[in-house]
Amino acid sequence: MDTQKPTPVIQPWTKEFWKATQQGKLLVQHCKDCNSKIFFPKKVCPECWSENLNWIESTGKAKVYTYTEMIDMVEPKFMADLPYIIAMVDLDEGIRMTTRIVNCKSEDVAIGMDVEVVFQEISPECSLPVFQPTDISLRIKTTDPKETETKVPEFETRLQPENYQAIQYEIGGKNNVVCFITLNRPDKYNAINRRMAAELIDAFRRVREIPAVGVVVLTGAGKAFCTGGDLEIFPSLAGHQNSLNWLSHEGLDVQRAITSCEKVVICKINGHCLAGGLEIALACDLLYAGESAKMGTTEINMGILPGWGGTARLPRSMPIFRAREIIFSGRKDYTAREMYDMGLLTRVFKDDEFEFQFEKVVNNIASKKPIALRMGKEIMARSVDGCDIETALAVERNGIQWLTYSPDIQSVMDQFRASPDQLTQQQKQQNIRSDAKK
Amino acid sequence: MGKKNLAIIGVGEVPTGTYPDRSQWDIIYETSIQAVRDAGIHKNDVEGVIAVAPQAQPQLTAEISFGKIPEELGLKGCKDVCICNAGGASTSNCLRLAEQMIESNQAKIVLIPHVTVHSTIPIPDLINFFAKAGIDLQWEYPYGTTYNGIIAMMTRRYMHESGTTEEEMASVVVSLRKWAALDPNSIFYGKEVPTIEKVLSSSMVSSPLHKRECNVLADGGAALVVTSAEYAKQMKCPAACKLGESSRYFSAFTTTRSTERVKEGFRDATDEALADAGVSKEEIDIWNVYLAYPVGHPMFMETIGLCKPGQAGKMFMEGHTWPGGRMPWATIGDAIGRGHTGSGVSMATYVETARQLMGKAGARQVKDAEYVFQNTSGGSGMNFIATVWGRNR
Numbered sequence: 001m002d003t004q005k006p007t008p009v010i011q012p013w014t015k016e017f018w019k020a021t022q023q024g025k026l027l028v029q030h031c032k033d034c035n036s037k038i039f040f041p042k043k044v045c046p047e048c049w050s051e052n053l054n055w056i057e058s059t060g061k062a063k064v065y066t067y068t069e070m071i072d073m074v075e076p077k078f079m080a081d082l083p084y085i086i087a088m089v090d091l092d093e094g095i096r097m098t099t100r101i102v103n104c105k106s107e108d109v110a111i112g113m114d115v116e117v118v119f120q121e122i123s124p125e126c127s128l129p130v131f132q133p134t135d136i137s138l139r140i141k142t143t144d145p146k147e148t149e150t151k152v153p154e155f156e157t158r159l160q161p162e163n164y165q166a167i168q169y170e171i172g173g174k175n176n177v178v179c180f181i182t183l184n185r186p187d188k189y190n191a192i193n194r195r196m197a198a199e200l201i202d203a204f205r206r207v208r209e210i211p212a213v214g215v216v217v218l219t220g221a222g223k224a225f226c227t228g229g230d231l232e233i234f235p236s237l238a239g240h241q242n243s244l245n246w247l248s249h250e251g252l253d254v255q256r257a258i259t260s261c262e263k264v265v266i267c268k269i270n271g272h273c274l275a276g277g278l279e280i281a282l283a284c285d286l287l288y289a290g291e292s293a294k295m296g297t298t299e300i301n302m303g304i305l306p307g308w309g310g311t312a313r314l315p316r317s318m319p320i321f322r323a324r325e326i327i328f329s330g331r332k333d334y335t336a337r338e339m340y341d342m343g344l345l346t347r348v349f350k351d352d353e354f355e356f357q358f359e360k361v362v363n364n365i366a367s368k369k370p371i372a373l374r375m376g377k378e379i380m381a382r383s384v385d386g387c388d389i390e391t392a393l394a395v396e397r398n399g400i401q402w403l404t405y406s407p408d409i410q411s412v413m414d415q416f417r418a419s420p421d422q423l424t425q426q427q428k429q430q431n432i433r434s435d436a437k438k
Numbered sequence: 439m440g441k442k443n444l445a446i447i448g449v450g451e452v453p454t455g456t457y458p459d460r461s462q463w464d465i466i467y468e469t470s471i472q473a474v475r476d477a478g479i480h481k482n483d484v485e486g487v488i489a490v491a492p493q494a495q496p497q498l499t500a501e502i503s504f505g506k507i508p509e510e511l512g513l514k515g516c517k518d519v520c521i522c523n524a525g526g527a528s529t530s531n532c533l534r535l536a537e538q539m540i541e542s543n544q545a546k547i548v549l550i551p552h553v554t555v556h557s558t559i560p561i562p563d564l565i566n567f568f569a570k571a572g573i574d575l576q577w578e579y580p581y582g583t584t585y586n587g588i589i590a591m592m593t594r595r596y597m598h599e600s601g602t603t604e605e606e607m608a609s610v611v612v613s614l615r616k617w618a619a620l621d622p623n624s625i626f627y628g629k630e631v632p633t634i635e636k637v638l639s640s641s642m643v644s645s646p647l648h649k650r651e652c653n654v655l656a657d658g659g660a661a662l663v664v665t666s667a668e669y670a671k672q673m674k675c676p677a678a679c680k681l682g683e684s685s686r687y688f689s690a691f692t693t694t695r696s697t698e699r700v701k702e703g704f705r706d707a708t709d710e711a712l713a714d715a716g717v718s719k720e721e722i723d724i725w726n727v728y729l730a731y732p733v734g735h736p737m738f739m740e741t742i743g744l745c746k747p748g749q750a751g752k753m754f755m756e757g758h759t760w761p762g763g764r765m766p767w768a769t770i771g772d773a774i775g776r777g778h779t780g781s782g783v784s785m786a787t788y789v790e791t792a793r794q795l796m797g798k799a800g801a802r803q804v805k806d807a808e809y810v811f812q813n814t815s816g817g818s819g820m821n822f823i824a825t826v827w828g829r830n831r
Contacts, residue, residue, distance in 0.1 A: 005580070006580050008575070008576040008577070009575040009576050039694070040577050040691075066592070068594060068647070069644070069645040070584070070644050071641075071643060071645065072643045073584065075565055075569045075584070086581055086582065086591065088692075088693060096693060097577070098578045098581060098692075098693040111595070
């Protein structure tokens with residue numbers, strides 16, 4: 001079902017109105033000939049049919065004419081907002097608008113209440129003018145950037161898998177050696193909010209403490225993998241400090257939690273994987289996608305760029321001339337197959353085979369020794385980071401030497417020391433067996 | 439007497455309900471045949487077909503627009519066919535077109551059918567249609583408004599201005615449901631009438647509107663057979679004759695509609711329709727009001743001066759509008775009592791007006807009903823069409 005929020009259907013003569021909303025201005029159409037204020041804006045003045053129309057900037061002050069709290073029976077695309085307040089407000093300029101009342105408890109809204117305009121960005125082209133109480137004491141949260149900048153979301157209780165709200169965390173698979181971390185906001189296409197970021201950081205650090213687990217599977221609940229940052233956090237990014245923190249605290253910490261979790265993180269791209277969602281995927285070690293998954297980075301459409309590692313990891317993950325196209329085009333309809341052909345993904349499976357094939361891959365890798373997977377992840381990470389070949393070879397050599405003398409390999413080695421033939425014999429038989437399988 | 443020359447001489451109707459297994463054409467057959475037989479005419483006497491456009495059913499609309507009804511029913515005498523859409527005001531406009539066809543000697547008898555089968559429309563289409571109908575896609579829809587939402591805002595404002603209480607608003611539902619319980623064609627026929635407490639205890643949908651103050655989507659269909667008042671007189675059959683009419687347009691959207699203009703329109707159109715008919719307010723036996731949600735009823739009642747300002751809620755609460763009351767009001771219970779059948783409730787209201795004046799209204803029959811006032815309204819309340827009807831004499 002369609003959960004994409006509708007944007008205003010703009011007419012040629014209302015473009016200016018919506019453009020102004022991006023600069024936080026509320027415009028009122030005005031007829032220069034008969035001096036009428038016009039709403040909804042028209043192509044010609046509805047009073048005198050003059051085409052001599054202009055815009056005046058509203059003070060943004062209004063009074064509530066009537067309102068309703070929407071509680072039930074709305075379209076699926078608005079369900080996540082419930083309950084919300086729709087109102088008609090009378091602007092000081094003498095026009096009446098339908099809008100939402102925000103930052104106010106429903107029991108505090110009243111007919112005649114003084115409100116002022118604020119803007120909610122809903123698309124790259126426009127922001128919706130909504131209204132909040134003029135009286136600061138009636139506001140739920142302040143939108144004064146000075147005050148919000150210091151406001152960091154705090155989660156009442158210590159994060160635990162039991163109280164995760166935005167993700168699921170589960171140890172399972174054959175012999176309980178796989179950790180499944182599932183982005184779990186399916187009604188929001190698993191969009192990332194602060195809660196999800198905090199829980200991801202917690203989960204990836206938590207799994208480090210379980211030595212038996214060698215593999216983490218990261219996927220999304222429902223039809224999408226992840227469509228990036230939730231629009232709900234956007235208003236808070238108006239503050240410079242807030243915005244920087246979202247990139248450097250939540251953003252960087254999520255990436256680091258994944259890249260430094262010391263397990264092989266296998267990303268199962270089960271559906272749309274866009275913007276911040278793709279960036280999270282890029283931090284993983286292996287990327288498997290179902291054929292119908294669509295991918296891309298959309299940040300440039302809003303005039304910015306991927307900020308959770310996208311510009312750093314895409315060019316390091318595929319040929320640069322292709323990575324640039326992904327970032328510059330802002331396309332969100334790259335198919336998984338296209339991405340694979342461009343050199344990004346590990347493998348793409350047909351949708352109806354995806355589950356089965358993916359499980360096979362996971363089971364195989366999960367059957368390897370966690371300690372070797374961990375060392376492999378680290379060695380390769382250092383190697384591709386662009387050190388010179390001699391350093392890379394030294395890291396490899398010493399890493400493998402370390403592995404060879406690690407306690408659990410040594411216990412296996414003991415029997416070979418006792419009978420040196422056994423190793424070659426055993427290997428030979430394994431080779432015969434695996435050849436016969438083919 | 440007015441200058442109108444139109445009479446409803448036959449009605450046909452299927453009970454409002456849920457008929458996913460029944461095709462729309464099955465219902466068109468049943469209601470049209472019933473109406474033709476009720477009129478006591480032969481099918482080939484029907485010379486024109488003017489259908490009410492079914493909402494949210496594009497395939498059916500296309501079929502009807504392109505003339506399928508006369509062919510399907512074998513109306514060999516049919517000279518022309520068309521479809522008419524003005525939302526909930528469609529039937530009123532079908533009647534106007536029929537009147538014009540008859541007046542200009544294009545047809546002597548016209549069939550006006552309607553059908554809506556909501557239950558077979560895919561849910562996303564249905565949600566989509568009703569979320570956007572009468573709601574502006576630029577200035578209202580992006581905020582998450584719904585039909586219930588805009589009516590809820592109207593209701594809150596009305597309660598604020600008139601001092602009408604929550605209980606009084608709920609009593610409008612009680613009154614409408616009392617009539618519906620007596621109507622074999624209502625989804626609530628024979629069902630227990632909720633008390634005020636029960637209406638208010640139903641869950642809140644969009645404050646201050648409770649679930650029982652909102653409409654239930656349902657399937658239904660009806661048909662009218664109409665002719666000139668003169669011919670009806672010659673036929674000496676029971677009939678409802680249009681005596682007066684007037685209308686006002688307000689606005690397409692609730693945001694841009696001023697309550698003052700609506701009230702003025704209610705008053706002027708009603709006065710003009712009554713004057714056209716040469717009938718006074720006091721002579722009206724039934725106020726057959728169609729305004730889809732509770733709020734319009736008390737607002738209309740006090741606006742046209744049937745009670746003192748702010749007292750309309752009490753009129754419903756005290757039972758004056760109930761069956762047996764002194765001011766029989768919306769005798770099929772409007773959309774609240776009938777079930778919402780697209781543009782069908784206004785059609786059903788005309789059927790009821792005709793039944794009352796023909797003496798065929800069963801348990802709802804208002805004794806010796808001489809004059810019925812009936813209105814319709816389309817879209818989100820874009821207009822108000824007032825009509826006055828009388829018996830065949």
